Amino acid sequence: MVSMSDIKTWYRRLRFKLKHDVLVVDNVVLILAIVLCLVWTYQSIVAMSRNWELSEEITARRRDLELIEMEVEAAELENEYYKTEEYQEIIARKFLDKEGYGENMVILPENSEEAKNKHSETVAEVKERQYSNFEKWMMYLFPKY
Secondary structure: OOOHHHHHHHHHHHHHHHHHHHOOHHHHHHHHHHHHHHHHHHHHHHHHHHHHHHHHHHHHHHHHHHHHHHHHHHHHHHHHHHHOHHHHHHHHHHHHOOOOOOOOOOOOOOOOHHHHHHHHHHHHHHHHOOOOHHHHHHHHHOOOO
16 A cells, blocks of 8 residues: 555655656747747638638639629620610511611511422432532532532
8 A cells, every 4th residue: 555655755756756757948938939920820821721711712703893894894785785876776677667768678478388498498409419429529619609
């Protein structure tokens, strides 16, 4: 069994070693320097990561700003186009059936079924014909008008 005097002796030895071997000025200064370096390093890393996040956010917002500026510019150009006489004439012709100066309006009836079928038959006939390589070259070099 361990007696009370043994525990007191062990405690006094430990206290003496701490006081004279471990907690001397040199060791305390060294420990403080290490702790300060670790704190400084940690705070630097935190600051750098925050700066990185903020720079990424700034970059994203600048991209968004450029996109919005381009959209605004496109809308302004579109508005300028809508104000031109050319656009107004196109819209008047399309929706109001207006005619230009010196033009005559001709309103044609819709195509009959016979006319619609005739055109589709000619297209099918052209697709069915097989051309030789020489004929293809001749058509490419000398197209028919």
